[in-house]
Amino acid sequence: MLLSRSTKIFFNAFFSLLVLGIIYAEKNQLELMEVSALRLETPDKNLPARIQVIDQARIEQSGATDIVGLLRKEANLQVRSTSGNSARSTISMGGFGENGQLRTLVLLDGHRLNAIDMSAINWYSIPLALVESIEVIRGGQSATYGNHAVGGIIKINTKLPKVEPTASIEANAGSFDSFSARGVYSQRIGEIGLTIFGDRVESDGYRVNGDHQTEAGGLRLDWGGESDWRGYLSWGLSDSEFGLPGSLNASQLLVDRRQTTSPNDRVEERSSLGRAGLSYEINENWSFENRLGYQDRDVDEQFYGSWGSYLAEKVYQTFSYSPALYYNTNDANWRFGFDFSDADVDSKSKSYNSFSSSFSDSLNLYKRRTSAFLMSTRLDISDEWNFNGNIRLERAENSGDFDLKKDEWAGGIGLTREFEGVDRIYGSIRRFYRYPAMDEYLTFGTFNPDLMPENGYEVELGIDWIFEQIFLGGRIFQQWMEDEIMYESFSNRNLPKNRRFGIDFSLDWQITETIRSGLNYEYVRATFEDGTYSGLNYAGSRVPLVPEGLLRLFTELRPIDSFFLSLGASYVGESFRGSDFSNSESKLEDYWLFDLGVNYQLSESATLFGGVENLLNEEYFSTAYVSAFSPTAYYPGEGRKATLGLRYSF
Numbered sequence: 051m052l053l054s055r056s057t058k059i060f061f062n063a064f065f066s067l068l069v070l071g072i073i074y075a076e077k078n079q080l081e082l083m084e085v086s087a088l089r090l091e092t093p094d095k096n097l098p099a100r101i102q103v104i105d106q107a108r109i110e111q112s113g114a115t116d117i118v119g120l121l122r123k124e125a126n127l128q129v130r131s132t133s134g135n136s137a138r139s140t141i142s143m144g145g146f147g148e149n150g151q152l153r154t155l156v157l158l159d160g161h162r163l164n165a166i167d168m169s170a171i172n173w174y175s176i177p178l179a180l181v182e183s184i185e186v187i188r189g190g191q192s193a194t195y196g197n198h199a200v201g202g203i204i205k206i207n208t209k210l211p212k213v214e215p216t217a218s219i220e221a222n223a224g225s226f227d228s229f230s231a232r233g234v235y236s237q238r239i240g241e242i243g244l245t246i247f248g249d250r251v252e253s254d255g256y257r258v259n260g261d262h263q264t265e266a267g268g269l270r271l272d273w274g275g276e277s278d279w280r281g282y283l284s285w286g287l288s289d290s291e292f293g294l295p296g297s298l299n300a301s302q303l304l305v306d307r308r309q310t311t312s313p314n315d316r317v318e319e320r321s322s323l324g325r326a327g328l329s330y331e332i333n334e335n336w337s338f339e340n341r342l343g344y345q346d347r348d349v350d351e352q353f354y355g356s357w358g359s360y361l362a363e364k365v366y367q368t369f370s371y372s373p374a375l376y377y378n379t380n381d382a383n384w385r386f387g388f389d390f391s392d393a394d395v396d397s398k399s400k401s402y403n404s405f406s407s408s409f410s411d412s413l414n415l416y417k418r419r420t421s422a423f424l425m426s427t428r429l430d431i432s433d434e435w436n437f438n439g440n441i442r443l444e445r446a447e448n449s450g451d452f453d454l455k456k457d458e459w460a461g462g463i464g465l466t467r468e469f470e471g472v473d474r475i476y477g478s479i480r481r482f483y484r485y486p487a488m489d490e491y492l493t494f495g496t497f498n499p500d501l502m503p504e505n506g507y508e509v510e511l512g513i514d515w516i517f518e519q520i521f522l523g524g525r526i527f528q529q530w531m532e533d534e535i536m537y538e539s540f541s542n543r544n545l546p547k548n549r550r551f552g553i554d555f556s557l558d559w560q561i562t563e564t565i566r567s568g569l570n571y572e573y574v575r576a577t578f579e580d581g582t583y584s585g586l587n588y589a590g591s592r593v594p595l596v597p598e599g600l601l602r603l604f605t606e607l608r609p610i611d612s613f614f615l616s617l618g619a620s621y622v623g624e625s626f627r628g629s630d631f632s633n634s635e636s637k638l639e640d641y642w643l644f645d646l647g648v649n650y651q652l653s654e655s656a657t658l659f660g661g662v663e664n665l666l667n668e669e670y671f672s673t674a675y676v677s678a679f680s681p682t683a684y685y686p687g688e689g690r691k692a693t694l695g696l697r698y699s700f
Contacts, residue, residue: 096428096436098464098478099191100512100525100554104184111606111614113647113661115222115230115693116251117173117181121204123618123645125186126554126570126602130595130673132685134256137264137292138170138317143188144201144529145550145574147595148536148628153200153484153504155191159208159284161325161343164198165366166393166418167489169349172319174264175288177249179218179232182209188554189527190482190508192460193440196389196422200484200504208284211236211243211272222659222695228253230695243272245284256688258310259293268323281328290319294353297675297683307669307686314354321347336377343370362399368392381430389422394450395488415450416488438464438478446485452497458483458505473514480508486535486542493541502544506531524555534593538631545631546588547579564609570602578631591633595673597640598623612651619644627682628675635682641670660694 104124114120118136121127128150131139142150149168156163156171163171185205192199215237223229229252236245248267255261266288274280296312322345329339347366353359374387394417401410426440441461448454464478484504491501512525528551533544554572561567576593601621608614624637644665650658667690674684 096438096466098438098466098476098512099510100188100523102186102556104186106182109178109181109183110657110659110697111616111647111649113616113645113649113659113693114178115224115695116178117176117184117206119663120178120184121186122620123602123604125184126572126600126620127186128597128600128622130685131687132297132673133262133292133294134260134672134686134688135253135262137172137174137262137290139173140170141204142201143186143572144190145552145572145576145593145596146201147576147593147625150201150595152487153198155195155198155203157195157203157205158323159206159282159325160327160341160372161323161370162198163345165347165395166368166416166487167395168487172264172288172290172321174249174251174262174290175266175286175321175323176206177232177234177247177266179220179234179249180208180245180247181206183207188525189478189510190460190480190506190529192482192484193424193442193462193480194426196424196442196444196460197420197446197483197485200482200506208270209234209236209245211238211245213238216699218697218699220695220697222693224693225691226254226256228691228693238272241273241275241277243270245270245272255293255295256691257295257308257686259313259315260295260310262290262292264288264290278331279328280330282326284325286323288319288321292317292319297685299681299684301681303684303686308689312354314352316352318350319347321345335379336375338373338375340374341370341372344368356404358402358404360399360401362397364398365396367394383428385424385426387424389420389424389444391418391420393418417449418485418488419447419449420485421445434467434469436466438462438466444483448488448491452491452499454491454499456485456503458485458503473516475511475513477511478509480510482506482508484535490535490542496541498541501535501542502533504531504533504535504544519560521558522555524553527552536631537629545578548576548593549579550574550576550593565605565607567605569604570600572600573598586632588631591631592626594626594630595628595638597625614647614649616647617644618647622670628673630676635676638671638674641668641687642666643668643670655699657697657699658695659697660692662690662692664688664690666690 102125108124109120112120112123114123116136118129118139121141122129128142129139140151142154146153151170187203189202190200191203195203217235219233221231230250232249234247246269250265252263253261268284268286270282270284272282294312294315294317295310296315298311324344326342327339329337331337345368349364351362370391372389374385377384397414399412422442422444424442429437431437443459446456460481460483462478462480464476466474466476468474486501486503491498506529508527508529510525510527514523530549532547534548535542536545552574556570558568574596576596578588578591580589604616604618606616620643622641624640626633626637627635645661645663646665647661648659652658670687672685672687674682676682
C-alpha cells in the first residue's frame with residue numbers, strides 16, 4: 051500500500067522520537083528499570099502458551115475509555131463493528147474471520163460471558179474502572195476452559211479491596227457528543243472487603259442511528275484472611291440501548307459514509323450477573339474451590355426494511371457451577387474439576403412480510419446443558435524442565451424445539467524450560483473444539499441436525515527472551531481444523547478442512563527511563579486444504595475476513611514524572627470479504643489507524659487524561675460481506691474521535 055502524505059509525516063515523527071531516545075540513552079547511562087516493568091508478565095511461566103497481561107498501570111496509561119479500545123491498543127486483537135462504535139464490537143484472535151468472536155472465550159473473574167447463541171458481548175456492561183488486569187491467552191485452550199476457547203481467551207480480573215479505603219471517580223467527554231462517568235469505592239475491614247462501582251456511557255455515535263447508552267453498577271463482597279476459608283459474592287446490573295445503522299453499498303458510501311440505511315433498527319438489553327466463590331485449604335497439600343454463576347439477560351430487537359419488519363423479545367438465563375480439587379507439592383500440581391452449566395433462551399418474535407402482506411409469529415425455546423470433567427497437571431521434571439498435561443471430556447445436551455446430544459473432548463501436553471539469559475522456551479500440542487451456537491443450528495427456522503461441532507489440533511512453539519532493557523516474546527503455530535462453521539449458501543454449514551499457519555511476536559524496549567517503544571505483530575495464513583462444496587472448489591482459497599497481518603507500533607514518553615505521552619499506529623492487512631469463499635471478489639483494502647494518548651498528573655490525587663483515536667481520520671471498513679443477490683454490504687469504521695477526562699483518586 052502506498053502511504054499517504056499524512057501517514058508519512060506521522061511515521062517520520064514516530065521514528066524520530068525513537069532515534070532521539072536511542073541517542074539520549076547513549077549519552078546518559080541511566081539505571082536499568084526492573085524487568086517486570088518491561089515485559090508482559092505471565093501469571094505462570096510454566097504454562098506452555100503465549101500470555102499477555104495488561105496490568106492496572108497499562109490500563110490507566112492507555113487512555114482507553116472502554117475494554118474494546120484497550121484490547122485494540124494493548125493486545126493487537128482484531129476488532130470488528132457493524133455499528134461504528136465499541137458497543138457491540140466483536141473481538142477475535144488466531145486468524146478467525148466471520149464470527150471470530152465465537153472462537154474467543156471471554157471470562158469475567160473466571161465466569162464465562164459468551165452466550166449460547168451468536169449474540170455479541172455488551173462490552174459497555176463491564177466498567178473499565180472496575181478492571182484490575184486483563185490476561186490474553188492465545189491458542190486453543192479447550193482442555194482447560196471448554197467451549198469457545200479455539201483462538202484464545204480474554205480473562206478480565208476485577209479489583210480486590212485493600213485495607214486502606216480507596217475510591218476513584220472519573221469523567222470524560224469527546225467527539226460525537228460522547229460522555230462517560232464512572233466511580234469505584236473499596237475497603238477492607240478485618241476479613242471483610244467491600245467494592246461498589248457505577249458507570250454510565252453515552253454517545254450519539256459516528257453514524258446516524260449509531261448512538262448507544264449504557265448504565266451499569268454493582269457491588270462485591272470478599273471475605274477471608276487468617277482462616278483457611280475464602281470467598282466472594284458479587285452482583286452487577288446493566289441497562290443498554292443501541293442503534294444499528296446497517297450496511298452501505300458503494301454508491302451510498304460516495305454520498306455519505308455516516309448515513310444510515312436502517313434509521314429505526316434498535317436493540318435494548320437489560321442484564322444482571324451474579325458470581326460467587328468459596329475455597330478452603332484442607333492442609334498444606336490439598337484444597338478445593340467452588341464457583342457459582344448466574345446471568346439473566348432481556349433483549350428486545352426491532353428491525354425494519356423494504357422486506358418488512360421483525361420484532362423479537364429474547365430472555366437468556368444461565369446457571370453455572372464449577373467445583374475443583376487441587377493437590378500441590380513442591381514438584382507437582384494437580385487439578386480435578388467439574389464444569390456444569392444450564393442455559394436457555396426464550397424467544398418470541400413477530401414479523402411482517404411486505405411482499406406477501408402477511409404476518410407471522412414465532413415462539414422458540416432453546417436449552418443447553420453441558421457437563422464436563424477435566425484434569426490437569428504440572429510436573430517439575432528437573433530444575434529447568436516442566437511438563438504440563440490436561441484433558442477434558444464434555445457432553446452438550448440441546449433441547450427445546452429440537453433434541454440433540456454431542457460429546458467432545460480436548461487435551462494437550464506441553465513442555466517449558468528456563469534458561470540463563472533466556473526467560474523460557476515452550477512447546478505444546480493441543481486438541482480443541484467448539485459446539486455450534488444454538489442459532490447456528492437454525493436457518494430461516496429450519497433445523498439442521500447434521501451440523502457438527504468444530505474440532506482440530508494445534509502445535510505451538512514459543513519463546514520469552516529478556517536482554518537487559520529489551521523483552522522479546524513470540525510464537526509460531528500450526529492449526530488444523532475440521533468442520534469450521536460458517537454461513538454459506540443460505541445456511542450455516544461445516545466447511546472443508548482448513549489450516550492456519552501463524553507467527554506473532556512482541557518487542558518491548560525500555561530505551562531510557564523516560565522513553566519506551568515496541569511493536570506487536572501477528573501473521574496468519576488461513577486456507578482451505580481441499581474439497582468441493584456447493585459446486586465450488588475451495589482448495590487453496592483463503593478463509594474470508596482473515597487479515598494478512600496485524601501490526602501495532604507504539605512509542606511512550608515520560609519527560610517528567612507527572613507527564614505521559616503515547617503515540618501508536620495499528621495496521622490491518624488486506625482480507626477477502628465475508629462469504630467470498632472462492633476468493634473471486636476484490637479484497638478489502640488494508641489500512642492504518644494512528645492514535646495519541648496523554649496523561650498529566652495534576653496532583654497526588656488528580657489526573658488529566660485524553661486521547662485521539664484514528665488521528666488522521668482514515669476512511670476504512672471494519673468489515674464487508676458479498677452476496678449473489680445484492681451489492682457488497684460495507685460497514686464503515688469510526689472516524690477521528692477525541693476525548694478529554696479527569697480522574698480523581700482519594
